Amino acid sequence: MIKLKPDMAVKNIFHISFNALVDRGIENIIIDLDNTIVPWGDQKIPSELYGWVKAAREKGLKLCILSNSSRERIQYFASRLGILAASKRGKPFLRAFKSALETLDGDHNNTAVVGDQIFTDILGGKRLKLYTILVEPISRREFLGTKAMRLLERIVANRR
Numbered sequence: 001m002i003k004l005k006p007d008m009a010v011k012n013i014f015h016i017s018f019n020a021l022v023d024r025g026i027e028n029i030i031i032d033l034d035n036t037i038v039p040w041g042d043q044k045i046p047s048e049l050y051g052w053v054k055a056a057r058e059k060g061l062k063l064c065i066l067s068n069s070s071r072e073r074i075q076y077f078a079s080r081l082g083i084l085a086a087s088k089r090g091k092p093f094l095r096a097f098k099s100a101l102e103t104l105d106g107d108h109n110n111t112a113v114v115g116d117q118i119f120t121d122i123l124g125g126k127r128l129k130l131y132t133i134l135v136e137p138i139s140r141r142e143f144l145g146t147k148a149m150r151l152l153e154r155i156v157a158n159r160r
């Protein structure tokens with residue numbers, strides 16, 4: 001049974017210390033899109049996000065979006081931010097995470113995953129032994145499916 005507790009939990013991506021990641025040997029970050037770097041369904045890219053991507057790059061960190069959103073939406077953000085996008089979708093399945101690792105040319109020793117959902121981002125990352133970072137979701141506007149997931153997460157969390 002895989003433990004669902006993330007290696008790190010922070011309020012948002014801006015609370016992630018790139019130095020701490022680099023110290024752990026992290027060179028790559030697989031990053032979720034909706035509710036992790038932008039509000040769900042939002043098209044706007046906040047200027048702080050460009051700054052965050054730049055700061056990561058300056059630390060030598062490579063970023064790759066892995067999202068279950070539409071390919072068009074993923075490509076829109078990846079191209080504007082100048083970062084990579086995984087060729088496959090379908091979190092939490094391994095093929096999705098493996099495609100992100102391939103795109104980054106990374107492995108479980110040097111790759112972290114950042115996301116707002118336990119059952120997709122964290123679960124998938126754990127299965128590949130990546131360093132997992134959970135952020136609080138940016139927006140409450142979500143799929144109904146995601147809402148059902150959150151209810152499940154609360155039930156699981158209360159059992160611990």
Ligand SMILES: [Mg+2]
Pocket residue numbers: 032033034035036115116117
């Ligand atoms: Mg998300």
